[in-house]
Amino acid sequence: MTAIAYADGQQIAFDRSKGNCLACHKIEGGESPGNIGPELSNMKQRYPDKSLLRKRIWDETQFNPITVMPPFGKHRILTEDEIDQVVDFIHSL
Numbered sequence: 001m002t003a004i005a006y007a008d009g010q011q012i013a014f015d016r017s018k019g020n021c022l023a024c025h026k027i028e029g030g031e032s033p034g035n036i037g038p039e040l041s042n043m044k045q046r047y048p049d050k051s052l053l054r055k056r057i058w059d060e061t062q063f064n065p066i067t068v069m070p071p072f073g074k075h076r077i078l079t080e081d082e083i084d085q086v087v088d089f090i091h092s093l
């Protein structure tokens with residue numbers, strides 16, 4: 001179990017010791033994003049199948065073996081529950 005109960009997926013995504021997604025992605029509401037990865041927007045339209053979005057966040061190396069994006073699920077950087085919350089947040093963008 002995690003010690004800290006996060007209020008929502010946005011916090012987990014933006015927290016530098018958790019998702020740190022802003023290091024590489026521009027995300028609405030986040031400050032000073034990096035541009036190594038694509039902007040995360042129109043996600044609902046682009047991912048009608050939410051489970052595909054989850055798979056990519058869980059382990060992007062399944063889709064691109066040489067990606068620099070960390071495999072958050074496979075490497076247990078985030079718990080399954082944290083990933084669910086991040087997916088809900090990203091899918092809402």
Ligand code: HEC
Binds near residue numbers: 060072
């Ligand atoms: C070290 C940089 C880096 C970090 C940190 C990172 N990503 Fe990525 N991400 C990328 C890159 C680069 C791509 C482009 C696709 C590839 O490399 O396979 C990508 C692709 C994606 C995609 C598919 C994009 C699309 O346009 O369909 C999603 C969704 C995504 N990332 C979500 C996240 C989330 C959520 C986090 C934080 C939990 C995160 N990423 C953290 C680099 C990163």
